[in-house]
Amino acid sequence: MAQPSATSLNEAIAQVAADVDALFDELLAVPDDPRQRLFEAMRHAAIGGGKRLRPLLVVASASIFNVARSYAVRAGTAVEAIHVYSLVHDDLPCMDDDDMRRGKPTVHKAFDEATAVLAGDSLHALAFEILADPATHPDPFTRGEMIATLATASGPDGMAGGQMMDLEAEKSNFDLPTVTRLQALKTGALIAASVEIGAILGHVAPEGRTHLRGYARDIGLAFQIVDDIMDVEGDEALAGKALGKDADAGKATFVSLMGLDRAKQQAEMLVEQAISHLASYGHEADLLRAIARYVLERDR
């Protein structure tokens, strides 16, 4: 099977990043009234940062089913809005208390805490505004399915629930199954939702999404294992944020529980397994395959 070159993956990443930035820029036009500061904080958080993995996954998954790119970009931007709001709230002093994110000051540092809370809340609402808009897909059933998927993936049974477990991790001694569950919720749920939303846009019935779900589960877990490895081995300048914080906080991670070598092997195994879930697809899934390999190599 032909593999897309690193160049074509890089092109796909750059194109998705440009499209997401352009859509955020359009949606977050700064009004000439006292809400200016709120929109500026939302723009600071949302525009020009990150590898846009989640929108990339929506686009890659949707492209298997020949979905119009503009739909996938809009839906992907909705998922990214959720991801960005979670970063803004996660960075708050009462949460992880981070000063830098994506190489820039965090929102509460560049603005203030109250503005950061509201900017996060506003990006959260924006995600559902985007998905509920007929421009994101003309079929209301498709929009509704995407909204249900994203709300569940981001709420207490998904991302927010995982963040709560993460807060508890400082006080508890979590074992490997519990850390795996924590990460499946905290980062896995939104990554899985990204792939799922691509299939929803492609009108794939739930029973036809089994392989894609397996793929998403495996890359989500690999992604987090690599994150834990980078937290130990990474370069703060490249990462654009502080590293080593989990270890300092005494939290159990994949690296602390498995050791560096086994963690690396496990991540590689998961990526191979993720790709094997795509065996029933041809070249149309090559971008998803390239993304799986990229998860191992990203500098985030």
Add this chain to the structure above:
Amino acid sequence: MAQPSATSLNEAIAQVAADVDALFDELLAVPDDPRQRLFEAMRHAAIGGGKRLRPLLVVASASIFNVARSYAVRAGTAVEAIHVYSLVHDDLPCMDDDDMRRGKPTVHKAFDEATAVLAGDSLHALAFEILADPATHPDPFTRGEMIATLATASGPDGMAGGQMMDLEAEKSNFDLPTVTRLQALKTGALIAASVEIGAILGHVAPEGRTHLRGYARDIGLAFQIVDDIMDVEGDEALAGKALGKDADAGKATFVSLMGLDRAKQQAEMLVEQAISHLASYGHEADLLRAIARYVLERDR
């Protein structure tokens, strides 16, 4: 025109409050895992408090069009989840820094700040989970319209935008038009969405909602004027929260800009005007009329 007795309004309030509590209780069953604290914080915020004005408005508006009560209660609970999340975040130390809410300690006091941020975020997601669920309405188009309405009313062009203006109000000298706009966003948008969602459940086309929108705009403004009056004249024990904070913070309010007497006249005039918007409806709108009068008398 016969008016519903105070008793029937009180019965409607009690019934809606019981239904909303029962639904939150069902949706927020505490899991036996490390997310327990998150669900307990959500329950602390969501269950057993407030007059449930927004669900009451959804139920009253929907009842004009003979909508099944269970749909209206579910949709109303979604609006209430948004309202409750906004209270949890608003009470945070970096925002209004309040210790008491609805006669109980605020979430960050009863739990901690990080849990309050996550509980608010989780209630935010829950609102859209409820609306996207076919149990809330079998027609996906109706669900999508409710979701778009709620997302817009709660985001930067609605409630969150109004909260940002409210933060700026401490630094600026807002005039009456600006304070009116602030309140139209901060509390008016969600009140208007409640009435609108009742009409959406009733399959009323947008052009048929003009009178209801006029009603909602007027009671929303009256509600906030009464709030400002109570902030000066109210009883903290009855209100279940600290009062007089706006005046202390030097914020312009309807009372500071108009004086107490004119503010009271204005609120009464708006309630009469709200009721006059319902002239084309018969007894089926009596509950909405009773709610308008109640806005003047509530102890919140």
